[in-house]
Amino acid sequence: MDWLQIVVLAVIQGLTEFLPVSSSAHLILVPELTPWDDQGLAFDVALHIGSLTAVVVYFRHELWRVLQSSLAAVSGKGVDEDARLGFWVALATLPVCVVGLVFHDLISSSMRATLIIGISLIGFGLLLGYADFRKRGTRTEYQLGWKDAVWIGGAQVLALIPGTSRSGITITAALMLGMSREGAARFSFLMSIPVIVLAGGLETVGLFRQPQLIDWPAMIWGTLLSGLSAYLCIHYFLVLIKKVGMQPFVVYRVVFGIWLLWFFHF
Template sequence: MTTLHTLVLALLQGLTEFLPISSSAHLILPSQVLGWPDQGIAFDVAVHLGTLLAVVGYFWRELRQLLGAWLRSLGGRRDEPAAKLAWIILLGTLPAALFGWLANDLISEYLRSARVIAITTLVFGLLMWWADRRGRKTQPLEGISLKTGLLVGLAQAVALIPGTSRSGITMTAALLLGLTPAAAARFSFLLSIPIIVLAGGYESLKLVASPEVVDWGQMLLGVGVSFASALAVIHFFLKAISRIGLWPFVLYRLLLGALLLIFFW
């Protein structure tokens, strides 16, 4: 990989990981459309580490409260709202973790294509538009139920299919289940942390077993660029989501999906 490839792909990862437009699709497309070489396992680990550091850093105070309340709940104190939310996040992670463990190789072999990305980009873009229009948008994050958390977690499992968008499908599900846009975005970001940790750990194990030579300079650059861009996205997206809704991202997905269908069908 050249430095230009590293900068562009790391920026794409940082900008798209937490926006509802699919980071996996944007990392796959340069090789499909521009003929760029596959970025390799090491780069995937690096840019996911960057986005993980960004979301953990942004929610650091809240994560400390959640962790503390969760630990106290293990000792019998289960009446804290933060402990309930922590358990919902952990249980909501299970569907994607299980589906990823069972189907990751199958998805990687058969579904990482521009045609699949085009279809999922369009289909889940339209579903996101429906949720943005029809969701009740009344439930704050503090009132989220275990049932809602598990259903959003099931939706997160679908995001393993390239082009779906993890943040897009989880916010879509959360809006359809009645959460406010701000609550849907916040829960989506918090729910991303355990699954990014698990995915990064899985990719790291593959990297250890791989003969791939690691260019540490390029990897550090990828971490830095993905971290900075993801941090900016989280900050501005949370401020803007209640005001602008999801329609700009729906429009982007429809345009991207249509162009991909024209180009690859």
């Protein structure tokens, strides 16, 4: 892999993993618009490790409190708001884990058509715009109940459709439940941790099944660049949505989706 390919793929992964714009919609363009060969499973794993590291580091204080409180709750010392947050993240993750494992082969093959991606970008983008435009609430991630977690977790299953965007659909569901923009985004980012672990785990299994030479410099730089871009993305996204909301991302999704449909189908 050359350096430009490493940088482009790492930055795309780092940014689109957390922005509500769909990583699959962007990554599909790389082999179509460049002469680069497929980067391989090993590099995909490295990019996921970078994204995972970024979100864990960014939320390290919240995660530490959640871990301590969850262990205390399991040992019978009572349930506080941090323990409940941990339970709701776990509960919200179950649906996508089950459906993703069962339909992994179908999703990774026949559903990656550009027609599906383009329509999903537009349709779910408009849904995000509606959820953000309507009257919003002020609830934070600490004010959720188990029904809220189930609803957001069920919505996350739709992210298995390429072009939907995992962060986009979970933020949409959270906004419809009366959460604030920042609260919806923070809960979505926390939910990404077990999902990225699962996705990276599946790719690692595939890597062992298909042994290949590993380009260690590319792996290391890919992990670092993906992690750095993801960390900056999380920080500035949370700042930006307080001021302008989700509408710029809605416009981007719709325009991008229309362009994809035109480029590949007309």
